[in-house]
Amino acid sequence: MSHTYTAVGWNPQKRRYDRTLLLCVVAALAVFGGISFARNPDTTAETLLIRSLGFTAFALLHVILSIGPLCRLDPRFLPLLYNRRHMGVTMFVLALGHGTLSFVLYHTLGVVSPIASLFGGDSGWTGFAGIPFQPLGAFALAILFVMAATSHDFWLRNLTAPVWKALHMSVYVAYGLLVLHTALGYLQSDTGPTAAIVVSLGALWLVGLHLVAARRELRLDAATGTRADGDWIDVGAVAEIPENGARTVTVAGDRVAVFRYDGRISAVSSICKHQNGPLGEGRIQDGCIVCPWHGYQYRPEDGCAPSPFTEKLPTFAVRVQHGRALVAAEPLPAGTRVEPARIDGDGVLDSRDFYVGYGAPPTPRQSRFTTRAVAMATGICLLALALVASTQRSLANSRFEFGIERTFTGKVELLPYPVLRVTRPGGGASVWMLVAQGKHGAEDLVRAHAGRAIRLRGSLVHQGEQTMIEVAPDSVVPLDAATSSLVPPPAIERLGRMTLRGEIVDSKCHLGVMNPGERRTHRACAKLCIRGGIPPMLWVEDEAGAVRRLLLVALDGTAVNEQVVDLVGDPVEVTGDVTRLDDILLLKVDPATIRRL
Amino acid sequence: MIQKLRRRHAAGFLTLAVALPVALILALAGRRQATRNATVPADPRGLATFDSSSVADIANAAVAPSTLGGSFVVGASSHYLVVAQRGEPAPDVLAYWIASIDAVATLPQDARLLGPVGSSPRRYQRPEGLGHVAFFSLAHGAVIAHALPAAN
Numbered sequence A: 001m002s003h004t005y006t007a008v009g010w011n012p013q014k015r016r017y018d019r020t021l022l023l024c025v026v027a028a029l030a031v032f033g034g035i036s037f038a039r040n041p042d043t044t045a046e047t048l049l050i051r052s053l054g055f056t057a058f059a060l061l062h063v064i065l066s067i068g069p070l071c072r073l074d075p076r077f078l079p080l081l082y083n084r085r086h087m088g089v090t091m092f093v094l095a096l097g098h099g100t101l102s103f104v105l106y107h108t109l110g111v112v113s114p115i116a117s118l119f120g121g122d123s124g125w126t127g128f129a130g131i132p133f134q135p136l137g138a139f140a141l142a143i144l145f146v147m148a149a150t151s152h153d154f155w156l157r158n159l160t161a162p163v164w165k166a167l168h169m170s171v172y173v174a175y176g177l178l179v180l181h182t183a184l185g186y187l188q189s190d191t192g193p194t195a196a197i198v199v200s201l202g203a204l205w206l207v208g209l210h211l212v213a214a215r216r217e218l219r220l221d222a223a224t225g226t227r228a229d230g231d232w233i234d235v236g237a238v239a240e241i242p243e244n245g246a247r248t249v250t251v252a253g254d255r256v257a258v259f260r261y262d263g264r265i266s267a268v269s270s271i272c273k274h275q276n277g278p279l280g281e282g283r284i285q286d287g288c289i290v291c292p293w294h295g296y297q298y299r300p301e302d303g304c305a306p307s308p309f310t311e312k313l314p315t316f317a318v319r320v321q322h323g324r325a326l327v328a329a330e331p332l333p334a335g336t337r338v339e340p341a342r343i344d345g346d347g348v349l350d351s352r353d354f355y356v357g358y359g360a361p362p363t364p365r366q367s368r369f370t371t372r373a374v375a376m377a378t379g380i381c382l383l384a385l386a387l388v389a390s391t392q393r394s395l396a397n398s399r400f401e402f403g404i405e406r407t408f409t410g411k412v413e414l415l416p417y418p419v420l421r422v423t424r425p426g427g428g429a430s431v432w433m434l435v436a437q438g439k440h441g442a443e444d445l446v447r448a449h450a451g452r453a454i455r456l457r458g459s460l461v462h463q464g465e466q467t468m469i470e471v472a473p474d475s476v477v478p479l480d481a482a483t484s485s486l487v488p489p490p491a492i493e494r495l496g497r498m499t500l501r502g503e504i505v506d507s508k509c510h511l512g513v514m515n516p517g518e519r520r521t522h523r524a525c526a527k528l529c530i531r532g533g534i535p536p537m538l539w540v541e542d543e544a545g546a547v548r549r550l551l552l553v554a555l556d557g558t559a560v561n562e563q564v565v566d567l568v569g570d571p572v573e574v575t576g577d578v579t580r581l582d583d584i585l586l587l588k589v590d591p592a593t594i595r596r597l
Numbered sequence B: 001m002i003q004k005l006r007r008r009h010a011a012g013f014l015t016l017a018v019a020l021p022v023a024l025i026l027a028l029a030g031r032r033q034a035t036r037n038a039t040v041p042a043d044p045r046g047l048a049t050f051d052s053s054s055v056a057d058i059a060n061a062a063v064a065p066s067t068l069g070g071s072f073v074v075g076a077s078s079h080y081l082v083v084a085q086r087g088e089p090a091p092d093v094l095a096y097w098i099a100s101i102d103a104v105a106t107l108p109q110d111a112r113l114l115g116p117v118g119s120s121p122r123r124y125q126r127p128e129g130l131g132h133v134a135f136f137s138l139a140h141g142a143v144i145a146h147a148l149p150a151a152n
């Protein structure tokens, strides 16, 4: 098969459609991003982008999937279908931005390959709600990619309409995956009711709308196609067929469009050669049947597209008897000319008035309807986005001085996690945790200097009163023993045995490198960080909301990274001995006794 | 052909119509429960924290804007100073009692450490005599705010 690629044909309607689409998308991003920022000014720009892109794409997908059934229910929605392809591609671009940013942020710079982290990093989960959500998004993105890549008519012709249609039906699989992606990710972290209700209503709307449209189609199939006289099928009274329009009947399981125009009747297959559009819902303009979906044209008497086009429809013999139209039960080969049947004197119905984005200009009534439909869809989406954005969980007041390097001096200790103990002018010391760049611990950088003073460069991460340094590579300089002796000995206080409920987090993201840096949405990244040696911390809160963070240490004083990696991101109960060392808390625990709640 | 496609479409969609609500309900039912604790370990940054309303209670609380954005509040009585951080976070902030304010952002030699500052108010013994409270970020190595507490 050889088909040449033809560039997209532009026309003023398409431009107008795209301008409107772009405007709505920008409005959606601005509404979600703006409200999110107002609600959580300390969130990172990446999170703002990831969420705005994700939810805008998801909202747009709902619009895209609504247009098909809406057109089946009311042809006045057809102008929206006309250029739906551009909506699909726009949605894919938004989703690609969301997916790429998430992928880079959550899966790169770790100790396993990003792909392995995306698909296998988040292991050790339990229960349905624990299923890793990011691979589901990735599968959906792959489907959307194939659809966007093959959306041009070039592919439609190359793949043939049935294959192409079947391929594009996988959008429902993608939609199912995305509902789960959201329900197992975002909704597991943001546990308020609003977002859950909005997502559920979206699913209910789409499922309900499709079921209603399917029922109407089934009824249509059942109601048409009453067999008359031998090989002829009674289509109904000629007077019931609108002038320049058609009535659709089902013949041997396939749909036939019986058109009435200029006092004549012709019948062709109702299935458009382009994307199976319903020709029976199109109308005759300038002597040609015009498909309501994208405007392909066919001559009613022989089913052929006007030159230079080559599409051909099967045709059917027709008769008019006692004011009723009859159509032959067997199709003729595509492109066979059939003499139209003449009708005399029967009343003429108003032709249905709708506009499909090409050809004759729309009537004012249709224009008003289209504008109202677009405004309504945009309004509903913006409202849903605003509701979700304004009910987001409030995020921490944290900072990562990304790109700003400072010099620090202090004494390195391994607790077993590396920390820098810094002398406070006037007495005592502060303890700052040390980590390396990316998703790596700093042990390799400073182990050799344990117990001694060093100078290093790095970027600060801080939240509340906890401070951390992301150590710049090759910046550690050992200092003399005299400097070491200036750092006071640690103040150690045993606070006793405690049972605490909270979440194990990777200290680096949680303290501010990412915001949010905890809960289910962050789980895969936290695992990668903890595998890479970032100190695991237990993050707990009391009834009044006071927060404490405790470094988790094994009973023998060693790191517990490997033992707790599968427990991060979910609520756990931990029992152990709490010790204060200067201004940080340590929790000594037997990792085997940590209980997932 | 079209009928087969439509039947497949219908079957696919019906599967989704049944499976999706089930999956959604399962996912929502499995959401995490709140994990608050009756008690948590004492604040490791020391000294008792207490009811945040007490800052407002102390008459003439001074507000010191921070060079990092945000601000610090200093409530004063004849025996105590109450300090707390508001808004924009700052890394490892310590409060000092200093005799006079220098234009430069360094800590004077005779600065007296009161203690750490955080968003929950902390109370420190008020040193004798006249003085200012300086807020020093140990991590930035700079004084980021100072306030003149109300006289006794």
Ligand code: HEM
Pocket (backbone or CB within 6 Å): A047, A050, A051, A052, A054, A055, A057, A058, A061, A095, A096, A098, A099, A100, A102, A103, A106, A134, A137, A138, A139, A140, A141, A144, A178, A181, A182, A185, A186, A516, A521, A522
């Ligand atoms: C490689 C593919 C993908 C990856 C790695 C990915 C990753 C993520 C992550 C990490 C989050 C949680 C972000 C947070 O709230 O902190 C998320 C949420 C979300 N994703 Fe995806 N995603 C992918 C594909 C998609 C696609 C194709 C869509 C379709 C529109 C989508 C829609 C959403 C939505 C609506 C949310 C909830 C809002 C949010 O939290 O950002 N995702 N995704």
Ligand code: FES
Pocket (backbone or CB within 6 Å): A272, A273, A274, A275, A276, A277, A278, A291, A292, A293, A294, A295, A296
């Ligand atoms: S289906 Fe696209 S023009 Fe008919």
